[in-house]
Amino acid sequence: MNSTSSAGTSILGKILVIDDEAPIREVLSASLMDEGYEVRTARSGDEGLRVLEEFRPAVVFLDIWMPGSMDGLDVLKEARPKSSFCEFVMMSGHGTIETAVKAVKLGAWDFVEKPLSIDRILILAKNILSVQSERGEKNALLNKLRKNIAIVGEAPTMMSLKQLIARVAASQSWVLITGENGTGKELVAQNVHYLSPRASKPFIDVNCAAIPEDLIESELFGHEKGAFTGAERARKGKFDHANGGTIFLDEIGDMSLKTQAKILRILQEKRFTRVGSEEAIEVDVRVIAATNKNLEVEIKEGRFREDLYYRLNVIPCHVPALRERTTDIPSLVRHFSELFAREGGFRLKQFSDAAMEKLIAHPWPGNVRELRNFIERIYILTPTEFVDVHDLRFAGLTALSGGLGGNASDSDASLEMNEIVATDGIDNFREARAKFEKEYLLRKISENKGNISKTAEAIGLERSYLHRKIKGYGIDVEEIV
Numbered sequence: 358m359n360s361t362s363s364a365g366t367s368i369l370g371k372i373l374v375i376d377d378e379a380p381i382r383e384v385l386s387a388s389l390m391d392e393g394y395e396v397r398t399a400r401s402g403d404e405g406l407r408v409l410e411e412f413r414p415a416v417v418f419l420d421i422w423m424p425g426s427m428d429g430l431d432v433l434k435e436a437r438p439k440s441s442f443c444e445f446v447m448m449s450g451h452g453t454i455e456t457a458v459k460a461v462k463l464g465a466w467d468f469v470e471k472p473l474s475i476d477r478i479l480i481l482a483k484n485i486l487s488v489q490s491e492r493g494e495k496n497a498l499l500n501k502l503r504k505n506i507a508i509v510g511e512a513p514t515m516m517s518l519k520q521l522i523a524r525v526a527a528s529q530s531w532v533l534i535t536g537e538n539g540t541g542k543e544l545v546a547q548n549v550h551y552l553s554p555r556a557s558k559p560f561i562d563v564n565c566a567a568i569p570e571d572l573i574e575s576e577l578f579g580h581e582k583g584a585f586t587g588a589e590r591a592r593k594g595k596f597d598h599a600n601g602g603t604i605f606l607d608e609i610g611d612m613s614l615k616t617q618a619k620i621l622r623i624l625q626e627k628r629f630t631r632v633g634s635e636e637a638i639e640v641d642v643r644v645i646a647a648t649n650k651n652l653e654v655e656i657k658e659g660r661f662r663e664d665l666y667y668r669l670n671v672i673p674c675h676v677p678a679l680r681e682r683t684t685d686i687p688s689l690v691r692h693f694s695e696l697f698a699r700e701g702g703f704r705l706k707q708f709s710d711a712a713m714e715k716l717i718a719h720p721w722p723g724n725v726r727e728l729r730n731f732i733e734r735i736y737i738l739t740p741t742e743f744v745d746v747h748d749l750r751f752a753g754l755t756a757l758s759g760g761l762g763g764n765a766s767d768s769d770a771s772l773e774m775n776e777i778v779a780t781d782g783i784d785n786f787r788e789a790r791a792k793f794e795k796e797y798l799l800r801k802i803s804e805n806k807g808n809i810s811k812t813a814e815a816i817g818l819e820r821s822y823l824h825r826k827i828k829g830y831g832i833d834v835e836e837i838v
Contacts (some may be wrong), residue, residue: 360614367381369392369393369394370394370395370414370415370416370482370486371394371395371396371397371413371414371415371416371687372389372394372395372396372397372414372415372417372418372482373396373397373398373399373405373408373409373412373413373414373416373417373418373443373515373741374386374389374396374399374407374417374418375398375400375401375402375404375408375417375418375419375420375423375429375432376398376400376418376419376420376423376448376702377398377400377401377420377423377424377425378402378420381396381420381448381471381473384473384475385398385418385473385475385478385541386398388475388478388479389478389479389482392479392482394482395547397412397414401423401424401427402423402425402426402427402428402429402431402432403425403426403427404433405417405419405432405438405537406427406432409436409440409443413442413443414443415442415443415444415485415486415489416443416444416445416481416482416485416486417436417440417443417444417446417786418446418448418478419433419444419445419446419447419448419465420447420448420449421447421448421451421456422449422450422451422462425474427448429447429448429460430456430459430463432560432566433445433447433460433463433464433465437463437464444466444485444489445464445465446465446466446467446468446469446471446478446481447460447465447467447468447469447484448468448470448471448473449468449470449471450470450471450472453652456468458818461684461726464675466481466485467481469481488643488686498533501540506547506548506551508522508541508544508687509550509688509689509692510543510682510685510689511684511685512677512681512682512684512685513690514677514681514682515677515682515685518545518674518675518676518677520530521672521674522545522548522549522552522674523552526547526548526549526550526552526553526812527553527554528553528672529643530671530672531548531624531643531644531645531646531668531669531671531672532644532645532646532671532672532674533645533646533647533648533652533666533669533670533671533672533673534546534547534645534646534647534648534674534675534676535620535648535649535651535652535673535675535676535679536649536675536676536678537649537675537678538645538649538723538724538726539679539723539724539725539726539727540676540677540678540679540724540725540726541676541724541725541726542607542649543562543605543607543647544674545612545647545674545676546560546562546605546607546645546647547560547605549603549614549645550602550603550605550645553603553643554636555601555603555643558587558601558603559598559599559600559601559602559603559605560599560601560602560605561595561598561599561602561603561604561605562604562605562607563577563595563604563605563606563607563707564575564607564608565606565607565608565609565611565612565616565678566608566611566806567608570616572615572789573612573613573616574616574619574632575588575592575594575632576594576595576634577594577595577596577616577619577620578595578596578597578619578623578629578630578631579591579592579593579594579596579597579631579632579634579777580592580594580631580632580634581631581632581633581634582633583633584631584632584633584634585632585633585836586633588633591631594629594631595625596629596640596642597638597640599640599641599642600640600641601641602642603641603642603643603644603645604642604644604645605645605647606620606644606645606646606647607646607647608647608648608649609646609647609648609669610648610650610652610655610660610661611648611650614660614662616663617661617662617665618662620665621642621662621664621665621668622664624644624668624669626670627640627641628640644669646669652666653666660680662781674775678724679721679725679727679728680720680721683717683740686713686717686728687713687717688734689725689728689729690708690713690716690728692731692734693728693729693733694706694708694732697732697733697736698736701736701737703744703835705735705742706735706736706739706742706743706744707719707742707743708744709743709744709745709746709822711745711746711819712744712745712746712748712749712761715746715749716728716749717752719754722769725774731753731754732754734752735749735752738751738752738790739751739752740790740791740794741825741826741829743822743825745818745822746819747818751790785787791830794826795830797816798812798823798826798827798830798832799832799837801816802827802832802834802837803837807834807835809823809824809827809834
């Protein structure tokens with residue numbers, strides 16, 4: 358066995374040459390090292406397997422006909438299942454079509470005949486490494502995406518949902534997701550897609566409720582030039598773009614019966630025609646549909662096709678409302694806090710126990726989406742790093758829940774804040790609120806002659822929280838008195 362790249366050479370990738378003929382090993386390794394590759398060689402199948410495991414090359418050039426207990430096909434058959442990190446190029450001076458076909462079926466990248474063309478060898482090495490690099494980048498992006506769309510929650514209903522997604526994702530089955538608005542149906546659909554073998558292919562989402570009735574066919578199936586007034590050029594539809602991947606039909610319960618019939622035909626025949634055309638186009642898509650409606654009721658009332666329902670409902674998947682999994686609210690609050698702190702450049706905020714209790718007790722009719730929006734609002738409106746009940750009230754939770762214990766002071770405070778913003782001409786709301794809070798606290802502390810306990814009681818704050826506010830704004834109580 359010989360090996361090695363020249364000192365000072367930029368390493369492009371690792372390559373292993375397995376061949377019983379010394380001249381071929383020497384010529385190939387020298388040519389590849391001249392191009393900047395790190396190369397090792399082996400003179401038999403047994404030795405090649407040992408080097409393969411130790412060296413872990415990106416490309417293996419493997420001779421088919423070698424003496425000893427293992428020829429090249431034996432090596433390929435044993436190594437291929439355990440060597441996802443590399444590709445094999447078979448070499449032979451006595452090759453036949455049958456041998457080449459067998460090698461490819463066993464997982465070889467290509468088959469080259471001897472005498473070897475060094476130019477072809479170098480092109481093959483470059484192409485394989487280029488594909489591996491792209492594959493690695495794509496896998497890294499997919500892993501990052503999977504992490505970003507991870508479903509948060511450990512409640513029993515959510516654990517069951519995650520287990521179902523893991524089982525369903527590996528299949529090609531169609532999925533029907535049900536649940537209230539804001540529960541995360543699209544997130545479930547994304548998880549099914551990006552955990553599936555179709556992950557590297559397109560995920561196309563279609564909000565069926567947002568597309569006007571007269572445009573939905575064109576939007577889904579595309580149209581030819583001149584198909585209707587305003588169709589100045591041909592256009593591909595959503596099913597075109599989703600070919601090979603997944604199409605997510607959100608709010609499918611809002612589709613008209615006419616469009617439902619066309620969708621059903623596509624699902625049955627796996628082909629469609631563009632508006633203004635008679636040519637059938639074959640398509641390979643996985644369909645995931647979602648709705649916040651009870652489709653069985655819609656069927657009884659004649660608004661949804663029963664045959665389409667049973668076609669879509671291969672795997673039913675229900676996403677629970679947030680009020681049904683309140684134990685997950687602290688985890689969701691932490692998740693969204695970390696998200697907004699990272700994206701907005703904020704310091705991570707801490708929620709008091711009392712504030713968290715209020716968040717858990719709130720009914721959240723808009724579900725996870727409403728909670729997410731509220732936490733974002735908290736990050737924008739709360740200037741300090743500690744969030745208490747007072748901050749929830751200021752951000753609007755009182756109006757949403759109808760009962761966090763608002764008082765007259767809150768109303769007065771809102772009016773006074775508006776006056777400060779108007780007179781000072783501050784455009785940034787966070788700055789406006791911070792200015793108001795400081796001025797408000799200065800006034801109230803002065804009214805209570807510097808007595809922090811009385812001030813806290815008068816304005817409805819906990820004493821410890823008021824102390825943190827005073828410290829945060831750099832207020833000197835002795836100077837006020």
